[in-house]
Amino acid sequence: MTAPQHHIPEPMMAAYVAGNLPQPFAVVVATHISMCDECRARHETHLALGGAVLESLEDAPVSDAMRAGLFAMLDEPAPEEPAAPKPRGIYPAPLADMVPGDGPRWRSIGMGARQSILWRGKEGSLRLLYIPAGQAVPDHSHNGLELTLVLQGSFSDEGGRFGVGDVEVADEAVEHTPLAGIDSPCICLAATDAPLRFSGMIPRLLQPVFRI
Amino acid sequence: MLQFVESRPGIMQGHRQAARPRAAEEASEALNKLQHAPETELLIAVRDRRDKQAFAQLFDIYAPKLKAMVMRSGTPAAQAEDIVQDAMLSVWRKAAQFDAHRSQASGWIYRIARNRMIDIARRDYRPLPEELKIDEPPAEQPAEIMAMDQEAARLRAALDTLPQSQREMIEKAYLGELSHKEITETTGLPLGTIKSRIRLGLERLRHELKDLRQS
Numbered sequence: 001m002t003a004p005q006h007h008i009p010e011p012m013m014a015a016y017v018a019g020n021l022p023q024p025f026a027v028v029v030a031t032h033i034s035m036c037d038e039c040r041a042r043h044e045t046h047l048a049l050g051g052a053v054l055e056s057l058e059d060a061p062v063s064d065a066m067r068a069g070l071f072a073m074l075d076e077p078a079p080e081e082p083a084a085p086k087p088r089g090i091y092p093a094p095l096a097d098m099v100p101g102d103g104p105r106w107r108s109i110g111m112g113a114r115q116s117i118l119w120r121g122k123e124g125s126l127r128l129l130y131i132p133a134g135q136a137v138p139d140h141s142h143n144g145l146e147l148t149l150v151l152q153g154s155f156s157d158e159g160g161r162f163g164v165g166d167v168e169v170a171d172e173a174v175e176h177t178p179l180a181g182i183d184s185p186c187i188c189l190a191a192t193d194a195p196l197r198f199s200g201m202i203p204r205l206l207q208p209v210f211r212i
Numbered sequence: 213m214l215q216f217v218e219s220r221p222g223i224m225q226g227h228r229q230a231a232r233p234r235a236a237e238e239a240s241e242a243l244n245k246l247q248h249a250p251e252t253e254l255l256i257a258v259r260d261r262r263d264k265q266a267f268a269q270l271f272d273i274y275a276p277k278l279k280a281m282v283m284r285s286g287t288p289a290a291q292a293e294d295i296v297q298d299a300m301l302s303v304w305r306k307a308a309q310f311d312a313h314r315s316q317a318s319g320w321i322y323r324i325a326r327n328r329m330i331d332i333a334r335r336d337y338r339p340l341p342e343e344l345k346i347d348e349p350p351a352e353q354p355a356e357i358m359a360m361d362q363e364a365a366r367l368r369a370a371l372d373t374l375p376q377s378q379r380e381m382i383e384k385a386y387l388g389e390l391s392h393k394e395i396t397e398t399t400g401l402p403l404g405t406i407k408s409r410i411r412l413g414l415e416r417l418r419h420e421l422k423d424l425r426q427s
Binding site: 009011012014015016017018019020021025026027029030031033034040043044046047048049050051052053054055056057058059060061062063066067069070071073074078084085087092093094145 | 264271274275277279280284289292293294296297301304315316317319320325326329330338339340342344367368371372382383385386388389392393395396
């Protein structure tokens, strides 16, 4: 596997380490870091910066009672940690937990393309997309921001070519038409912080049904 | 995107100089520098020897800072103390996971505390990057750990010299007071400049990770 070429933008990484990223984006960032050594190292540098900010804060004195209470707990046995999630197939660890063991629950969205919604809430949505080799994703633009991370195969659009591990960041100004590579079906993780809207008439009618 | 023009100069120099006659002098100089940044040493003592005195020192350094951080998010003092206690207990229990080649104490403790804060606030699935599989942790490299500490010191110095307004924005970003959109829209935020102060560490990490993947 060649190293990813398209990465998580710095502001998003900063918001991720601060714990201030909408849930769907946080999953994409954690998944990308799992696939990209470059961003794993960049993640550490953002944590170092967070640590520097922490050290620069003015002390808020803590009570002796709390300190004593903590030291009384040190010898207590630690509760068992839940096992760290493991990667499965094309799904890195942060994602493996969200995908059923026997594979995603795909639903057709027309023209051979499928999707499986992994998470939906006030903060947006997270889904897997399956695009047959050589085929286009239905033309769409969106409110807010969309992150698309390639898990298998590749796609190309106005923003370039995106292979396994690459992330495309598209804001509402982008009306893009991703085309899956011809070698294999493309499976992507797509996150938005707002519902998508499709430009074609029929997909727009279907949008409430498919919740895309 | 950051550019890495120089390749690991600090570390390579360190190795070369160690072979020279002045090595002893430089070693004592190095030791002095280590004493300026003892937090990492304390965390290693907690990790390797379950040293409670070292933990007490770490507590006295970081607990008041963590409490300040938690209170910045609007948490009342009493509840903030609970969260700090919880976070410091995690520091004690998870110390085995601390890798001094990859992080320094403040960044590692920051991470643990932010994660605890998210867990308490959201009670939702918190996605974490996959952990690297390391069969045998590499032997401690004091020179590299020291280099990491020095970079952290440079980073703090760089923060201190920023104009007040930029410094405040950086603080807000890492204390969770700005959305990614707001961070993006803050013009003149020197994220790249600041981070270039730790390019050595970044470069080293990339090399290490590459080696890990190939072994």
